[in-house]
Amino acid sequence: MTRISLSRWLGILIKEFIQLRRDRLTFGMIVGIPILQLVLFGFAINSDPKHLPTAVVIAEPGPAARAFVAAMQNSGYFDVLGRVSEDQAARALARGEVQFVVSFPPDFQRDLVRGRPVAIAVEADATDPQATGGAVAVLNHLGAELFAPDLPGRRLAAMAPVELRVLRRYNPEGITAYNIVPGLLGVILTLTMVLMTGLAMTRERERGTFENLMATPATPFEVITGKLVPYVLIGLVQVTLVLIAARWIFHVPMLGSIALLYGVVLIFIVANLVLGITFSSIARNQLQAMQMTFFFFLPSMLLSGFMFPFRGMPEWAQAVGSLLPLTHFLVLVRGILLKASGTVLLWPSIWPILLFTCVVLAVGLRTFRRTLD
Amino acid sequence: MNRSENVIDVHGLQKRFGDKTVVDGLSLQLREGEIHGFLGPNGSGKTTSIRMLCGLLTPDGGSGRCLGHDVLRESAAIKREVGYMTQRFSLWDDLSIEENLHFVGRMFGVVGRRQRVERALEGLGLGGRRRQLAGTLSGGWKQRLALASCLMHEPRLLLLDEPTAGVDPKARRDFWEEIHRLSAAGITVLVSTHYMDEAERCHRLSYLAYGRLLATGRGAEIVAAQGLSTWAVSGDGVERLSEALRQLPAVEQVASFGTQLHVSGRDATRLQAELARFVAAHGLRMDAARPSLEDVFMHLMQGARDPLER
Numbered sequence A: 001m002t003r004i005s006l007s008r009w010l011g012i013l014i015k016e017f018i019q020l021r022r023d024r025l026t027f028g029m030i031v032g033i034p035i036l037q038l039v040l041f042g043f044a045i046n047s048d049p050k051h052l053p054t055a056v057v058i059a060e061p062g063p064a065a066r067a068f069v070a071a072m073q074n075s076g077y078f079d080v081l082g083r084v085s086e087d088q089a090a091r092a093l094a095r096g097e098v099q100f101v102v103s104f105p106p107d108f109q110r111d112l113v114r115g116r117p118v119a120i121a122v123e124a125d126a127t128d129p130q131a132t133g134g135a136v137a138v139l140n141h142l143g144a145e146l147f148a149p150d151l152p153g154r155r156l157a158a159m160a161p162v163e164l165r166v167l168r169r170y171n172p173e174g175i176t177a178y179n180i181v182p183g184l185l186g187v188i189l190t191l192t193m194v195l196m197t198g199l200a201m202t203r204e205r206e207r208g209t210f211e212n213l214m215a216t217p218a219t220p221f222e223v224i225t226g227k228l229v230p231y232v233l234i235g236l237v238q239v240t241l242v243l244i245a246a247r248w249i250f251h252v253p254m255l256g257s258i259a260l261l262y263g264v265v266l267i268f269i270v271a272n273l274v275l276g277i278t279f280s281s282i283a284r285n286q287l288q289a290m291q292m293t294f295f296f297f298l299p300s301m302l303l304s305g306f307m308f309p310f311r312g313m314p315e316w317a318q319a320v321g322s323l324l325p326l327t328h329f330l331v332l333v334r335g336i337l338l339k340a341s342g343t344v345l346l347w348p349s350i351w352p353i354l355l356f357t358c359v360v361l362a363v364g365l366r367t368f369r370r371t372l373d
Numbered sequence B: 001m002n003r004s005e006n007v008i009d010v011h012g013l014q015k016r017f018g019d020k021t022v023v024d025g026l027s028l029q030l031r032e033g034e035i036h037g038f039l040g041p042n043g044s045g046k047t048t049s050i051r052m053l054c055g056l057l058t059p060d061g062g063s064g065r066c067l068g069h070d071v072l073r074e075s076a077a078i079k080r081e082v083g084y085m086t087q088r089f090s091l092w093d094d095l096s097i098e099e100n101l102h103f104v105g106r107m108f109g110v111v112g113r114r115q116r117v118e119r120a121l122e123g124l125g126l127g128g129r130r131r132q133l134a135g136t137l138s139g140g141w142k143q144r145l146a147l148a149s150c151l152m153h154e155p156r157l158l159l160l161d162e163p164t165a166g167v168d169p170k171a172r173r174d175f176w177e178e179i180h181r182l183s184a185a186g187i188t189v190l191v192s193t194h195y196m197d198e199a200e201r202c203h204r205l206s207y208l209a210y211g212r213l214l215a216t217g218r219g220a221e222i223v224a225a226q227g228l229s230t231w232a233v234s235g236d237g238v239e240r241l242s243e244a245l246r247q248l249p250a251v252e253q254v255a256s257f258g259t260q261l262h263v264s265g266r267d268a269t270r271l272q273a274e275l276a277r278f279v280a281a282h283g284l285r286m287d288a289a290r291p292s293l294e295d296v297f298m299h300l301m302q303g304a305r306d307p308l309e310r
């Protein structure tokens, strides 16, 4: 085996930088795609998601709480995951594992029977306002129906009104841009990173320069990683552009650590670049590389939770979605920007991206042909 | 590698693409400092053979060594020591002359890269145009740049694939001067070409057709081995008579050389007798000619039938 040489690796890196600098079209893409996407997706996309994962916190179980939970489940809007403690519920909400936490106060049953006013607290993860809107309306309706004091014959009919206190967490005003713009960060990176590197190797092959490259002692690892570095920088520039737009045009709050944000962005960029370069070494020509990119890009858009709230999708779609780096990246970016989540809390969304990268890199190195056979 | 060993020493190399055997049983021995011409019609497998020798294609059969390294297993080591010039210009069009040289220098880990690039630019006479993009160079300059780039790491073996295709005569002559200088310095050269004048400049030749090696040796040896006798037929309207000449039983091939026709056959006495009659009948003249390499190669080509057409 040939050992990795810094001289060769730098050689490839410098060459890619120079070529990139002279390639106007690619440069246009770097700036053009973010702008286009920001304009296109700056507005909301409507949907009415159902089966949203919900955790319930019941201090003292009783028929009233049970009936209410059953009604929620029957409405089709909520998938009640079970009873949990307050702590567990808070963590699940922060991680994005549940969309809602419904808490019944300790004396719910007794107060209800005695005709004292009671309140059910509903915490909603409103980072994606589309996901919560419909469900909250249903919840209000359920409350009114079940606990209506003046309807005869209702076992649960309460003497006093039951109040639903809905607390929208993370995005209290339900502003769609808060959700869309951080999501765009991931979509833009997915498209440009995979596409640009997807073309990187096939371009050499089509121009005939691949033969010259292969005639040098360069190893697949040097070629692949050397070609990636310039694109990492491009990705970081794009992220900065979108973040500036998010802050100053869309006024998206940035509560969490910006350093951590750039950290996860870097991980995400590398995942996409590795995928792109792997496409590139499998594809025979630039057209094929382009087709593969879009074949990957479409599910990323549709199933990652960017277009439709992730928890509202059918199970199979969620299963496919959870293989995609973008799905996890969206949780990460929304978590950092809107919830100020930290590394420990976000780890469950970080490792799937790392795993994806390793698997794809292994495939890329295997399929990379060192000869022209 | 010790000195008496051949620089290239391969036996029975074979390459298939799908079910088509493109190179079939190629054996080749090149001594140090030799300029070896690689000839054969388009599609005869020259490029494929060269790619197998420098580790760009894995042979499907056969064995051998290139610069002492196993052609099947040690392609990485071969790549480090071989200068390969591709048939098509394959340096980077969007890099400047200087950047291309630096890139190649880095890829081969050339020591004292800066000086070597400067020397190469000087040698090319391109110092003033160092910032020009390689893609904007003319054919002759591209060829010189490609040669300079594959000499960057001071290889001991040069594999040149039709280096002078589409290059003007002056540039071709300069190119061959350079090849001979390199050979004198002990560098071994395998060069494929279609030009007979270039074949004459090689120390030894190999002729390939349909993936098979039909002849190998010094030019004169190859000519002699075919036992061909050739007559130059000239006179008024001779061009129109080539078809009639071809009909003569002893004539195996007819080729136009300017205003003459070269008529060749292996049966010398019958050929002379039949030609004498023909020439007398048509008021032409005939002179004994030395069969040229081209006559011999055409003859070899006719003898070897395409295995696919059989």
Ligand SMILES: Nc1ncnc2c1ncn2[C@@H]1O[C@H](COP(=O)(O)OP(=O)(O)O)[C@@H](O)[C@H]1O
Residues within 6 Å of the ligand: A372, A373, B017, B022, B040, B041, B042, B043, B044, B045, B046, B047, B048, B049
């Ligand atoms: N990568 C390949 N795949 C399939 N066929 C090939 C490939 N490379 C060359 N060939 C075929 O092999 C034959 C020999 O080609 P080549 O070695 O380029 O000949 P030459 O250089 O003598 O013109 C041709 O018929 C060509 O079409």
Ligand SMILES: [Mg+2]
Residues within 6 Å of the ligand: B046, B047, B048, B087, B161, B162
């Ligand atoms: Mg060829």
